[in-house]
Amino acid sequence: MTHTFSRRDFIRTSALASTGLLIGFRFGDATELEEIGAGSDFAPNAYLRIGTDGTLTLFADHVELGQGIMTALPMIVAEELDADWSKVRIERMPDDPSAWPRPIMTVGSNSVRGSWQPLRRAGATAREMLISAAADEWKVDRSTCRTEKGSVIHTPTGRRASYGSLATAASTLTPPQSPPLKDPKDFHILGTPKARVDIPSKVNGTAQFGIDVRIPGMLVATVVRPPVFGGRVKSVSSAAAKAVAGVKDVVQFESGVAVIATDTWSALKGRQALKVEWNDGVNAGTTSAEIRSDFTRLAGTSGAVARNEGNVESALSTAPNTLTVDYELPFAAHATMEPMNCTAHVRADGADVWAPTQAPTNFQRMAAQIAGLKPSDVRFHVTMVGGGFGRRSRTDVLEDAVRLSKLTGAPIKVMWTREDDMQHDFYRPFGIHRMQGAVGADGWPVAWMHRIVTQAALGGGRGANGAPAVNFDAVGGAVELPYAIPNLRVENIITASAVPVAPWRSVGHSQNGFVTEAFLDELAAAGKKDPVEVRRRLLAKSPRHLGVLELAANKAGWGTPLPAGSARGVAVHAMSGTYVAQVAEVTVEKNQIKVNRVVCAVDCGVVINPDTVAAQMEGAIVYGLTCALKNEITIAGGRVEQANFNTYPMLRLTETPRVEVHLVPSTEAPGGMGEPGVPPIAAAVANAVFAATGKRLRKLPLRVSA
Numbered sequence: 165m166t167h168t169f170s171r172r173d174f175i176r177t178s179a180l181a182s183t184g185l186l187i188g189f190r191f192g193d194a195t196e197l198e199e200i201g202a203g204s205d206f207a208p209n210a211y212l213r214i215g216t217d218g219t220l221t222l223f224a225d226h227v228e229l230g231q232g233i234m235t236a237l238p239m240i241v242a243e244e245l246d247a248d249w250s251k252v253r254i255e256r257m258p259d260d261p262s263a264w265p266r267p268i269m270t271v272g273s274n275s276v277r278g279s280w281q282p283l284r285r286a287g288a289t290a291r292e293m294l295i296s297a298a299a300d301e302w303k304v305d306r307s308t309c310r311t312e313k314g315s316v317i318h319t320p321t322g323r324r325a326s327y328g329s330l331a332t333a334a335s336t337l338t339p340p341q342s343p344p345l346k347d348p349k350d351f352h353i354l355g356t357p358k359a360r361v362d363i364p365s366k367v368n369g370t371a372q373f374g375i376d377v378r379i380p381g382m383l384v385a386t387v388v389r390p391p392v393f394g395g396r397v398k399s400v401s402s403a404a405a406k407a408v409a410g411v412k413d414v415v416q417f418e419s420g421v422a423v424i425a426t427d428t429w430s431a432l433k434g435r436q437a438l439k440v441e442w443n444d445g446v447n448a449g450t451t452s453a454e455i456r457s458d459f460t461r462l463a464g465t466s467g468a469v470a471r472n473e474g475n476v477e478s479a480l481s482t483a484p485n486t487l488t489v490d491y492e493l494p495f496a497a498h499a500t501m502e503p504m505n506c507t508a509h510v511r512a513d514g515a516d517v518w519a520p521t522q523a524p525t526n527f528q529r530m531a532a533q534i535a536g537l538k539p540s541d542v543r544f545h546v547t548m549v550g551g552g553f554g555r556r557s558r559t560d561v562l563e564d565a566v567r568l569s570k571l572t573g574a575p576i577k578v579m580w581t582r583e584d585d586m587q588h589d590f591y592r593p594f595g596i597h598r599m600q601g602a603v604g605a606d607g608w609p610v611a612w613m614h615r616i617v618t619q620a621a622l623g624g625g626r627g628a629n630g631a632p633a634v635n636f637d638a639v640g641g642a643v644e645l646p647y648a649i650p651n652l653r654v655e656n657i658i659t660a661s662a663v664p665v666a667p668w669r670s671v672g673h674s675q676n677g678f679v680t681e682a683f684l685d686e687l688a689a690a691g692k693k694d695p696v697e698v699r700r701r702l703l704a705k706s707p708r709h710l711g712v713l714e715l716a717a718n719k720a721g722w723g724t725p726l727p728a729g730s731a732r733g734v735a736v737h738a739m740s741g742t743y744v745a746q747v748a749e750v751t752v753e754k755n756q757i758k759v760n761r762v763v764c765a766v767d768c769g770v771v772i773n774p775d776t777v778a779a780q781m782e783g784a785i786v787y788g789l790t791c792a793l794k795n796e797i798t799i800a801g802g803r804v805e806q807a808n809f810n811t812y813p814m815l816r817l818t819e820t821p822r823v824e825v826h827l828v829p830s831t832e833a834p835g836g837m838g839e840p841g842v843p844p845i846a847a848a849v850a851n852a853v854f855a856a857t858g859k860r861l862r863k864l865p866l867r868v869s870a
Contacts, residue, residue: 184328185290185293185294187211189210190266210223214294214334218331221254225261225266225268226268227256227268229552230549230551235359235360236772238252238253239773240279240287242353244286245290247313249353254361260528261528262538264525271523272836273838273839274740276837285343288346289340289343292339292344294331298318298330300333302323314326354771356774358773360773371548374520382575383574384431385422386578387420387578388435389588390420391802395802397442398442402414405437408425410429414434417568418567421440444802452594459659460596463617463657467616467632470643473652476653479650479651480600485602487687488599490597490598490862491683493863494864495592498554498668499809500556501550502550503581504555504580506518507575508562508565508569510570513541515541515543517562517565517566518547519545520550531566534563535570553668554668557666557667560588591664591666593665597676597679603691609649611651612645614680615655617657619663620658641677641843642676644738648702648705648706649702663799669838670739673737674788677737678792682735682847682862695733696723700714703736711828712744712765712766712767713734715765720747729752730749731856732852733849734747734848735844735848743766744766748821749761749821752856752868757853759849762789764826766826768827769830769832770831770834776837780838781841784839785841785845789820790815793819796865797812
């Protein structure tokens with residue numbers, strides 16, 4: 165739900181109308197919990213309200229990208245509050261992100277783990293205030309009262325009062341500074357499967373995604389962009405396009421040439437009739453081979469040191485068995501199910517923007533900058549999001565919509581085709597990884613050197629005076645290597661290419677998880693050790709890594725026989741506070757890789773909703789497996805060669821393995837779930853291919869040569 169009035173006015177109106185108990189809190193500072201009273205000027209970035217009808221509503225600054233947070237977040241509050249789950253609701257953020265103290269951005273698998281303590285404290289605060297209100301009304305010692313399913317109960321007499329009946333009285337009390345939190349053993353909502361609240365509207369078609377937005381007087385624009393990165397328009401012949409029925413105008417602007425029409429079909433027909441001549445610019449000769457050559461050359465030079473333990477050079481020079489190999493990872497597109505789109509209506513006194521985005525605050529600021537308005541004058545409506553994966557943190561499509569609306573004075577929806585999306589993405593960076601390792605006379609790893617050459621998905625990589633610096637997004641998943649190898653070094657070299665890049669699901673971990681786990685298998689083979697046994701020994705002091713390894717290996721039947729041509733591979737990885745191990749069962753026949761089964765063990769701390777955890781792991785495995793087996797963006801003549809799913813294919817249903825997800829019981833704080841399932845899968849499959857065929861695959865997508 166998107167509000168059509170300001171958040172601050174809503175808070176004041178709600179308090180004055182005595183709607184019940186309103187608790188405001190900051191995610192950024194879990195110790196700062198305040199009640200919002202009438203006339204208060206405090207504008208928190210989240211709050212929960214208990215209405216006089218007993219309904220509990222949570223307002224939170226996160227975007228539902230399909231990860232289930234619109235169910236998980238209220239579950240956390242409801243648990244501490246002992247709420248009646250049937251009366252729990254969640255509302256989206258308001259239409260003025262500038263009113264919130266912190267930027268609204270949903271990234272890094274942080275929605276649940278970043279909200280865990282603040283939401284628990286908010287729920288506990290409300291619970292304690294309701295207990296006090298009941299005790300005051302009954303004139304009893306509050307220690308004789310308890311809460312249960314939306315009511316306060318006086319234990320000696322069994323007297324009961326609903327939260328709704330106590331809400332107004334509770335709102336007059338001073339919030340406790342340090343409300344007691346529940347012991348996890350007493351949880352009765354958390355850890356139980358709950359139906360996701362966003363599913364019904366998606367099933368019945370009432371959910372509004374960005375692509376569904378329709379407003380009175382809206383025009384539709386499709387933008388023709390330079391085919392070569394950095395190219396510019398040389399000339400435009402628009403007469404034929406303007407002659408197409410429904411086409412209103414053809415506009416040349418910063419991004420290229422826009423065909424503006426009354427509907428999508430007319431805009432696309434007009435685009436087909438448009439003739440544009442391009443100045444390709446300096447990148448017209450760029451090729452994948454050139455980029456690979458540049459990156460490989462850099463892999464032979466020193467980089468910024470992210471981690472350095474022991475003496476790698478000495479260990480490599482004296483060990484009886486050493487190995488030096490390069491791993492290669494291609495550019496990858498985000499390929500979101502819902503193509504990029506944005507609708508904007510810019511007026512002299514303000515603007516409205518409708519967008520499926522991960523970053524409402526950045527989008528609002530950019531819209532205001534282009535429109536020449538204050539951010540608070542831009543009402544920002546966050547729609548449902550048809551896949552994010554990092555792509556919807558970029559403002560390019562918003563910039564087009566706002567500029568075109570400002571130029572025409574009309575509401576404009578900018579629609580991308582799949583070809584636009586595939587050939588004008590911000591891609592996962594290309595990478596060359598120089599790996600050096602050694603095993604001792606006893607067969608156990610004694611040295612590890614990992615040099616990463618890539619682009620910076622989030623910028624950075626240069627320090628003072630342009631000197632190389634560690635880019636922690638690029639080394640994510642490599643610098644935290646959990647294995648007890650005595651001599652270990654990780655470096656990164658951040659370079660550039662003509663290809664624009666951005667975070668891709670699990671950022672650097674998506675590359676480094678493949679490289680580190682595949683290379684560890686290489687060292688295990690060099691030392692004639694079983695891959696699970698090597699990990700087990702090297703993870704002896706990393707209990708959570710070890711826990712998922714043992715569970716996955718056990719559930720997969722590691723060591724038991726498989727049919728001829730089939731084998732298992734294992735990989736372990738951790739990110740965002742979540743630990744994952746995966747065992748892939750693979751068959752290789754006529755050089756074709758078939759993944760039959762994936763067994764996944766997860767330690768994500770306290771489980772909020774087990775159904776969501778399983779769904780996130782399944783989705784991440786399919787996404788990562790698609791990239792591992794099929795996806796590669798290649799460049800020729802400065803252009804992306806892939807244009808649609810015929811040349812950038814997705815994993816088909818018939819190709820999808822059986823996925824089993826097993827959870828490690830834990831009382832640790834929750835970890836993230838949107839991304840951690842992606843990094844291990846490519847390595848697990850590559851390691852299984854080696855076990856089945858004896859062939860090492862060090863380049864994605866994985867292909868077995870004849």
